[in-house]
Amino acid sequence: MDYTVKQQDKYKFIEEGEGEPLLLLHGLFGALSNFRDLIEFFKKKYRVIVPLLPLLELDIFHTTVSGLEKHVNGFIDLRGYNNIHLLGNSLGGHIALTHILRHPEKIKTLTLTGSSGLFENGMGDSYPKRGDYEYIKKKAQLTFYDPNLADQALVDEVFEITNNRLKVIKIIALAKSAIRSNLNEELNQIKQPTLLIWGNNDTITPPFVGREFNKLIPNSELYFIDKCGHAPMMEVPSEFNEILYNFLVKFKV
Template sequence: MKQSMILLHGLFGGLSNWEGVIQHFGSRYDIHIPSLPIYDQHNQDNLEYLVRFLEQYIEQHKLEKPVLIGNSLGGHVAILFTHRHPDKVSRLVLTGSSGLHENNIMGNYPKRGNYEYIRERVAYTFYDPAIATDALVDEVLQITRNRIKCLRIVQTAKSAQRNYVASILPEIPTPTLLIWGEEDRVSPPDVAHEFQQLLPDVQLVMLSACGHAPMMERPEQFNRILEEFLGK
């Protein structure tokens, strides 16, 4: 039976963010990429709602000790889940994770429908602005054109900023890998080093000329580092 791997996207992320990981590991792992229900209407704290969603997802799919890999907001969700259920996670991988400090790339309220603004903000995510393809910009643009989705994004970002994980990180025994871009302007390198100081069983790898989404911007390096970590 293949080991399960769960890939958790960020606030503006999507399933396509993980194409490189899927191509590299898909034949050997049972890969799951749940779409986080960021836009659902509910009465809970937004981040709490996402953690509960992950709990239900793992239970419904009967996944035993998956590898959890989270980018940005997805990393934050993975941290909270692993802290609550350390016995249900085999390895934890964080890349550009929120939870300690992050810069909100869209500001307090996104400029809805402003193409150039959205393009500039998406490009800000990467070291190489060429990674912000027309398709990627259009994907984010469509989200920001929806008033309800915009509101949910702002609410979720604020929920993540309120949920400071420094106090719980020392309580996570799970082997953890941090893959971080040296040019990450959303969750800067200092954040990665703080994660490294607070987690008990942790390895940090910094990637040069790389921004907030290493699995997209440096897929070959990302997969090689992840491969080594999972093989230990």
């Protein structure tokens, strides 16, 4: 199913369904397809919102976790959302954490899956390797327990990005910003109920990262999914949606 991308001022987003806002933040190589099953399931019960993060459109000075958080905050203010169920995957989780620490007042719950912010394995010192399709394919496959989920369309997209010199510079800037922005000492400030959904086979933010988030965020609960990598909402959507729904329904008005 294709979704209509709306635009208001500089912000592009999709919005499906009605009810309390469920706002989804994608990762570094994220796309709407990452959340397709989640959107289809939850749009019957919530207003599902996916801002298209300008990962490669910001000037280099603002190509940071903080710069992307400011974009998200501006979007939330412009749209007037309140009582938000905020969910982030990978870099999107890091942005969500930064946002809830700076602007907790509009956030009702937080969900993280494969989030950076404490520790993440990068794509390696030699990444991004321009012009080497097989190398990029193997790196993309590491996102998943089942490497076949890194289909040609996804690999082609990553390959195109990594063959553009300016985009590569911005990817490196974001990766370095994520490493510098370690939130270890701030996570105890999060008061909202927090759900952590982790793949047991995540090699990018391994299971110990989920356990550490669980230890540091006071009101958090952690679920592991077997045979699942860094993007559970893509790889095991039914199980992911069930865990998320059972969590969110506890806080529905």
